[in-house]
Amino acid sequence: MNHHKSLAIFILLLSLILSYFSARSFLSMRENEKYYPSESNTKIKPLSDYFEGIKNTRGDTPVYLFENEQPGGTILILGGTHPDEPASNITTVCLMENLKISSGRVIIIPRANNSGFTHSDPQEGNPQRFYFKTKSGERWFRYGSRSTNPIDQWPDPEVYRHYPSGQKLSGAETRNLNRAYPGRPDGSLTEKITYAIMQLIKDEAVDLAIDIHEASPEYPVVNAIVTHPLAFDLTGEVVLYLQMEDFEFNLEQSPENFRGLSHREWGDHLQIPAILMETACAMHGRYHGSKNADKAITGLDRFYIEADKHELLSVPYPENGIPLKERVGRHLKTIQKILEIWNNYNPEKSIVVENIPDFFEMQEKGVGAFLVSGE
Amino acid sequence: MPLEFYVLLVMLTSFALAVFLGKFPIGVSLALSSIIGALVAGFGFPLRHLVEGTFAYLDPILIITSAMIFMEIIKETGALGEISRLIIIYLHNRPFWMLSLITLFIMFPGMITGLSTAAVLTTGAIVAPALMRLGIPRVQTGSIIAMAALFGMIAPPINVPVMIIGGGVDMPYIGFELPLLFASLPLAIITTTSIGYRYVKSVNIEKIKKDLPESQIDKHGFRLFLPILILIIFMLVTRLIPGKYTALGMPLIFAICCLSAFKSGKAFNYYKVTKRAIKNAMPVMGILVGIGIFIQIMTLTGVRGFLIVKTVQLPSFWLYVGIVVSLPIFGAISSYGASYVLGVPFLLALLGKSEIIVASGLTLIASLGDLMPPTALAGIFAAQVVGESNYFRILKNCLPYAAITALYGIGMILLANVLAKFLIL
């Protein structure tokens, strides 16, 4: 055997070995974290119950229903629209594992883009998991990707044309769940998922819906409540009350000429008040330093502190960062306030939820204290 | 200086050592320097990140490979030679219009795919023999093709870098047609005529005609052009009638065109042609894979954030210098990558100016990344198309035009609000 051939064989073998180990790492992303919903949880249904078209795909995802015999309204809360925004999924988990319901219904989808949880974005260097200490040991959660897994939907067109408006966005947005509403039954997997969520809102007669997000601290719409005009009175009052309690929020109306967003299309197509909430995540933008699982929890990044000093950000970024407990706490606080105001104005459709983790208690004890200990 | 600065230094030094002392290919050198960077930054041997980074360029690699095969095939069938014969015979006595038309023709695939490589490897390859037969030297022909391809990528209707920047700030892709036309068309015509006009203003057509390849269309009829026709039809259909069944993706479209070339002209051997094309594309594929790893490690270790934070806090004048320098340098990786990583912070740093004009100007500057070594996709492929072995000679020839382009882009950004009055309807 000559030198070239043996070198070629060596490189082939090396590639096989490296492929084996990296494949194991990629496949480990398909393992789901466990949730332990509270006693108020009455049903867990697959999203495909509302639209058959996503059955047996990775777009299918569990829907948790929390109900009380006492009649009332129904709220839908979405986490994990973008699986790389940890506060989004974790807020819904904290709700699910704690809430007690005494009237009305709460429907929670903690992994709205389930497929997006099964991979991570190339070039972003994100961790695959992050960890919380609970009362008795550690629990892990998934750090996913902003978009549907290309294994499930590929290739992207050069240009994404939103259905039905025809609005053009870059091709990669084809796999962005929050650009795909209202979706369609014969569209891409991402469009099928949004279609299924639209069907759920219809079938379950949802009265009010919330989509939880995070954005980079330099993104113009952050620490914000973005609201469909139908929810404007409600969120206006919510922001007012929150500001009285020293929580800074920007209230934004969902843009009329930007299509495909959850709050915009839920409101326009199904006439429900729809709300999107954003907190600031330092792993998200372009100024962040090195990445690791701890940073998802601490939200502390020295380049963001520097960027803040040079007024490059849209939100204040303090010396001790913006930790996950603060972001989750804010989301929970806002949800609580939304329900409170909602119940004031809609007594016949009231949704009375207790035991939502308190913001200040969470700052003291951390998120882990509000998670079930697990096995 | 923070740790990230030293990590960057180590990565760049080890890259240079690997290339110049180790004589490793660029792709391998990039991978090696990334591994060293990760080790130095305390991330060990992050196998998953090394592999994950490469996947950013899976789609471009597939497009480049299939386009290269397509180009080799239409060369073999004689279709390329035939088109250059037709261009020369019918257009040689109208040099300015000929050059302008050829420019638009080269730009076309870039305009509808948003990829400069698509333009270089298809229409660029088609006109290259004609330009050279008309007397434009190899290097100048390559420069015309590379530059026109860049402008094609920027020109409307499809400009992917703008869409990428828009994705970062929720700016819909609306109202960009005129600004992008303004950013690309005048520059394109000026560039190609100033490179090529002096060679083609008076050509000895009788002498050229003698050297032309024998007409293939007489032998094979219109079937000779079938693969090219199918390519154009598919490219148009996917865009005019967007939908599930027309979204084939460029690699599949090229593959279909390659199959349709069977018996369309001179006989050729699929296996041999494919092997040759893959061999030609291999260095670029290697570079893209290496770059993918390099960026992932830069992001993981915080080097990327370090570079961006330091750049965008530059004061006004230096901010513009930063734009002109960093966008093309980062664009060496790909102009898409530069738009994604740097385009958004620059746009945010320039808030208050018309976002549409600023984004158009930024992508014009970012497009120059396709001329920036080591990747220099437009330059490398233009060199391959004209048969020039040293692509640096083409890059050198493009340099003044690249500088004009960068200044033009900066001008657009400076005058954004004035231009907006005329260009945004």
Ligand SMILES: [Zn+2]
């Ligand atoms: Zn989001």
